[in-house]
Amino acid sequence: MKFPTKHTLKEIAQLIDCEYVGADDFPVFGMNEIHVVEPGDIVFVDHPKYYDKALESKATIILINKKVDCPEGKALLISDDPFRDFNKLTNHFKPFQASNNQISSSAQIGKNTIIQPNCFIGNNVLIGDHCIIHSNVSIYDNAIIGDHVEIHSGSVLGGSAFYYKNRPEGFDQLKSGGRVVIEDNVDIGAACTIDRGVTADTTIKRGTKIDNQVQIGHDTVIGKKCLIASQVGIAGCVIIEDEVTIWGQVGITSGITIGAKAVISAKAGVSKSLEGGKSYFGIPADDFRTKYKEIASIRKIPELLEKLKQNDKK
Secondary structure (H helix, E strand, C coil): CEEEEEEEHHHHHHHHCCEEECCCCCEEEEECCHHHCCCCEEEEECCHHHHHHHHCCCCCEEEECCCCCCCCCCEEEECCCHHHHHHHHHHHHCCCCCCCCCECCCCEECCCCEECCCCEECCCCEECCCCEECCCCEECCCCEECCCCEECCCCEEEECCCCEEEECCEEEECCCCCEEEECCCCEECCCCEEECCCCCEEEECCCCEECCCCEECCCCEECCCCEECCCCEECCCCEECCCCEECCCCEECCCCEECCCCEECCCCEECCCECCCCEEECCCCEEHHHHHHHHHHHHCHHHHHHHHHHHHHC
């Protein structure tokens, strides 16, 4: 998430009422999660296990819960609760805004685009030309929809990220200030849910086709010309490269990469990154040949046990 204008370290520290290490006028341009940070961004860290990763990241402002040695060229914001203060910044720069209508007056709808009855189009949404948005679709604030996109009934684009901190009093949600971006010639089936990024974009690239009842988590990027069948669940921060095929009821864990032109068969459970150009199935998902060898070995177990029994009798 980039701020509308440049801010200084001192101004940001005042917003969240915390100490800081660095020059008063140290420039701050935005805030992001660690996997998408750039110079000028704030990243937060609240566990010693991840201090080094945050301090060595591309982020130049680290919101941290302990005073540590500040790397050269960077600044620190010292907070007793970085998670809370990251949320404060999200609420400040991307506050929730109630829409003034079923289709917000700030939304922009392209030429020859059809919006069917009972849709909700949020603030600052951009929808391109020659799209069809079927009834009962909800498109939350700031989403960007390209040209020649079709979205079927009951789908929701831009729900909050499923991202929580477990506190003694209950779960505390990390606020979502990102967007959903749908490129040209994408089809989205009925009753799909695509969550917006926490600070960046959840992106579906050009020409991808998505079946009914698919869940796509926050900050996931799906490449060009992918096919995703019904009831697939994709967690947050996944990268799916171009021309990947994912069949029904596949579950994909967070933070992994699926290589280009991979094929994942129905009901597979993907728990690690997969190389492109191969076919996978099973739980956990693995290359077809490897999985068939495993199955063949398992089928031989009764025979081996019987041989062991016979040997014992001798």
